Amino acid sequence: MSNPVLVEVLRGGLIESRHRGAVAVVDADGATVFAVGDVAKRVFPRSAVKPLQALPLVESGAAERYALGDEELALACASHSGEPAHVEVVLRMLSKAGLDASALACGTHWPSSQAAAFALARAGGSPSALHNNCSGKHAGFLCVACAIGVDHPGYWRPEHAVQRGVRAVLEDLTGVALSDDCRAVDGCSVPTWAIPLANLARAFARFGSGHGLERERARAAALLRTACARKPWHVAGTGRFCTEIMRLLGPRALVKTGAEGVFCAALPQPGLGIAVKCDDGAGRAAEAITAALIARLLPLEDADRTILASFARPILRNWNGIEVGSLEVSEAIAAASLR
Amino acid sequence: MSNPVLVEVLRGGLIESRHRGAVAVVDADGATVFAVGDVAKRVFPRSAVKPLQALPLVESGAAERYALGDEELALACASHSGEPAHVEVVLRMLSKAGLDASALACGTHWPSSQAAAFALARAGGSPSALHNNCSGKHAGFLCVACAIGVDHPGYWRPEHAVQRGVRAVLEDLTGVALSDDCRAVDGCSVPTWAIPLANLARAFARFGSGHGLERERARAAALLRTACARKPWHVAGTGRFCTEIMRLLGPRALVKTGAEGVFCAALPQPGLGIAVKCDDGAGRAAEAITAALIARLLPLEDADRTILASFARPILRNWNGIEVGSLEVSEAIAAASLR
Numbered sequence: 001m002s003n004p005v006l007v008e009v010l011r012g013g014l015i016e017s018r019h020r021g022a023v024a025v026v027d028a029d030g031a032t033v034f035a036v037g038d039v040a041k042r043v044f045p046r047s048a049v050k051p052l053q054a055l056p057l058v059e060s061g062a063a064e065r066y067a068l069g070d071e072e073l074a075l076a077c078a079s080h081s082g083e084p085a086h087v088e089v090v091l092r093m094l095s096k097a098g099l100d101a102s103a104l105a106c107g108t109h110w111p112s113s114q115a116a117a118f119a120l121a122r123a124g125g126s127p128s129a130l131h132n133n134c135s136g137k138h139a140g141f142l143c144v145a146c147a148i149g150v151d152h153p154g155y156w157r158p159e160h161a162v163q164r165g166v167r168a169v170l171e172d173l174t175g176v177a178l179s180d181d182c183r184a185v186d187g188c189s190v191p192t193w194a195i196p197l198a199n200l201a202r203a204f205a206r207f208g209s210g211h212g213l214e215r216e217r218a219r220a221a222a223l224l225r226t227a228c229a230r231k232p233w234h235v236a237g238t239g240r241f242c243t244e245i246m247r248l249l250g251p252r253a254l255v256k257t258g259a260e261g262v263f264c265a266a267l268p269q270p271g272l273g274i275a276v277k278c279d280d281g282a283g284r285a286a287e288a289i290t291a292a293l294i295a296r297l298l299p300l301e302d303a304d305r306t307i308l309a310s311f312a313r314p315i316l317r318n319w320n321g322i323e324v325g326s327l328e329v330s331e332a333i334a335a336a337s338l339r
Numbered sequence: 340m341s342n343p344v345l346v347e348v349l350r351g352g353l354i355e356s357r358h359r360g361a362v363a364v365v366d367a368d369g370a371t372v373f374a375v376g377d378v379a380k381r382v383f384p385r386s387a388v389k390p391l392q393a394l395p396l397v398e399s400g401a402a403e404r405y406a407l408g409d410e411e412l413a414l415a416c417a418s419h420s421g422e423p424a425h426v427e428v429v430l431r432m433l434s435k436a437g438l439d440a441s442a443l444a445c446g447t448h449w450p451s452s453q454a455a456a457f458a459l460a461r462a463g464g465s466p467s468a469l470h471n472n473c474s475g476k477h478a479g480f481l482c483v484a485c486a487i488g489v490d491h492p493g494y495w496r497p498e499h500a501v502q503r504g505v506r507a508v509l510e511d512l513t514g515v516a517l518s519d520d521c522r523a524v525d526g527c528s529v530p531t532w533a534i535p536l537a538n539l540a541r542a543f544a545r546f547g548s549g550h551g552l553e554r555e556r557a558r559a560a561a562l563l564r565t566a567c568a569r570k571p572w573h574v575a576g577t578g579r580f581c582t583e584i585m586r587l588l589g590p591r592a593l594v595k596t597g598a599e600g601v602f603c604a605a606l607p608q609p610g611l612g613i614a615v616k617c618d619d620g621a622g623r624a625a626e627a628i629t630a631a632l633i634a635r636l637l638p639l640e641d642a643d644r645t646i647l648a649s650f651a652r653p654i655l656r657n658w659n660g661i662e663v664g665s666l667e668v669s670e671a672i673a674a675a676s677l678r
Contacts, residue, residue: 002341002359009599009620012523014533016383017599017620020341020359044355107658110453118449121460132658184351185663194353260348260356280619281348281356319446319471324524 003037004332006278007285011316011325019285021261021278025297025336026201028211028271030175034293034336035198042182042194043277048258049200050137051077051224051266052173052207053190056165057140058220062147066096073227074234075136079257081237082111082131084119089234090130093139097146104129105156106138106188113237134188136234141166141190158183158191167193172217173203187259197275200264204273208254208266225268228254241287241311245294248307253294257283263290267297284327288312292329296336342376343671345617346624350655350664358624360600360617362632364675365540367550367610369514373632373675374537381521381533382616387597388539389476390416390563390605391512391546392529395504396479397559401486405435412566413573414475418596420576421450421470423458428573429469432478436485443468444495445477445527452576473527475573480505480529497522497530506532511556512542526598536614539603543612547593547605564607567593580626580650584633587646592633596622602629606636623666627651631668635675 002020009017022037032039054076057063063073071089080086094100110127111117120127129135138155141162145152148161155162158180171178174195182194195203205211208225210218228235232246235256245255255265261278263286274293278285291311300308316325341359348356361376371378393415396402402412410428419425433439449456449466459466468474477494480501484491487500494501497519510517513534521533534542544550547564549557567574571585574595584594594604600617602625613632617624630650639647655664 011383011531014381014383014521014523016523017618019619042353044350044353105659107660109658110457114449118456118460121457122463124461182353184353184355185657185661187657187663189657189659189661192350278619279356280358280617280621282619282621318524318526318528319448320444320528321446322524322528324526 001038003279004330006036006330006333007288008328008330009325010328016325019278019280019282021276021285021289022197023289023293023333024198024201024275025293026198026205026273028202028205028209030202032198033272036332039198040196042196043200043262044184044192044194044260045200045262045264046186046192046258046260047079047134048256048262048264049170049203050079051228051254051256052170052203053137053166054140054224055169055217055220056144056162058223059216060144060147060165062143063223065147066093066143068093068096068143070227070230071234073224074231076140077224077228077256078136078235079133080136080234081113081116081240082127082133083113083116083237086136086234086237087130090135090139093136093143097143099142099146099152101128101130103142103152104132104135104138106132106134108132115238132188138188156190163191167191170195170203173206174199175202197277200275201273204264204266204275205271206273208268208273209271211271225251225254225266245291245311248304249294249298252298255290257286261286263287265290265294267294270297272297284314288314288327288329289333292333293336296334340377342618343669345375345628345669345672347667347669348664349667355664358617358619358621360615360624360628361536362628362672363537363540363614364632364636365537365544365612367541367544367548369541371537372611375671378537379535381535382539382601383523383531383533383599384539384601384603385525385531385597385599386418386473387595387601387603388509388542389418390567390593390595391509391542392476392505393479393563394508394556394559395483395501397562398555399483399486399504401482402562404486405432405482407432407435407482409566409569410573412563413570415479416563416567416595417475417574418472419475419573420452420455420579421466421472422452422455422576425475425573425576426469429474429478432475432482436482438481438485438491440467440469442481442491443471443474443477445471445473447471454577471527477527495529502530506530509534509542512545513538514541536616539614540612543603543605543614544610545612547607547612548610550610564590564593564605584630584650587643588633588637591637594629596625600625602626604629604633606633609636611636623653627653627666627668628672631672632675635673
């Protein structure tokens, strides 16, 4: 069974490329509100579950012990662009736990922000693990290890207490047992667990509403949501989709990108979770689908709706700025609506 | 009708993403040797037809008049990485026609070579149109305009003599009439024409063998093929797929990438042309498919076959260098073979 085409890429009025995928919109009880494609299939959520992976940071008491504020909590949920202020916050988190950048095991890459990368190069610098888009999450893991009093080296391994805690949280929110045969290694070396798309959506419905969670877990989720809503720049970066959508919608939506065409979102007000997976791993399509879904599922004023629509139908321009095409979300997504 | 899955992206033994597409392998008479998916569908070849777009550079007499050597002819066929020696050759081409970088209408972007981009930034530089991956093709167009004595400004417009010449060449090689309703604007602003995949493959079979072409056109194709075989670095750049494959195979294969998951190749010896289009625009999949097809269609020694196999099954590593997965070309491609 093949998933339907969810996004068409047009050039000069003709279809140049097409992206298939699946979408699940689920409430906190696990009831499916809207589904397209195979939502029972397990997908690797990759970075899309960083907000869930950050729950132990609050629940363990580490956030309180190290007095982590909104910026730090947002960074723990982030796939950041490696801009200077991102790096500063990560360093601050590490420093509060008595560590430095040498403790990070996420690996090194240049800032994904082109401006930040070239500024670093111009200054004669080179990237470190701090610039890795996952360094905030890793700093959070390290804070947990220090707060609960376990050795921090190896914090990224599946058998380490930190990752066992993350696994338990994911099992609770998704309602899925995560066995070793659905575990793989993420880009930053921590485990990534293949989870059915509908259960990922359910996890975000619970994360967004607190419904079905124990009191402490619901409180931790609310704290992380609030941090991301207040500091959306720290969750991604300048000009990035997640940042712009959360800047627009504030506490009305938490959206988080993952590699290989995954997007997750929590809509606290209607109490819904969204999970998107493009079969081919295309982030451009997952973004457009997510924007289109939010526009269908949230009550919005016209101005907000217009801005969301521009994210749901990105215009493609060439190197001379000439409009050459667009991404068009399919009718299958247009059918999404609140019951 | 949906095209079949041609490449699976594995992570930890599970399928994370999948790429659908179509493949045509055609001889110079237009007979299909191997086909998967819808090969009658029109696709935008984008940069994959640069070697064909360069034919007027030779046929017009411009290459001879300006004494263009292998490096310059290879650059005219290139999607180059913007490395310093690429830029030098483009400047030399322009200079021979009495022009400079200001004549280029391809637009500006940073070198696609990360090393070249950061070196440029470290030196306090910023990119120009010379660094655009299409600047060699554009320099070739400008040489044609000057050689045939037409005004060069606007050389990128469909109605300009240069682009009318390119269109006629494409119609001859593909055997397809190119009407305005299948024209769009490419990333560098020149026209790109939607052409059935099988006809693109036929064009490369003719380009590679000379079969079915007028004498002068066949001679021009041979000159360009030889230039690319001798100077494969100039067709792409350091570490790039096209460069490495042509360095390995020399005159036995001309391979050329295009944006949005297109790949074309000419295999002069069996007299075949290959055209690949991934539905979703994925270049990673198009590369693996192309390598797998060449390995099936060319007689190869074991050492060459082993190297090709590594391009047909790329290993995915994360930021710590840990092997996290691989790309696997499907059985559908394994069926390709010479009759």
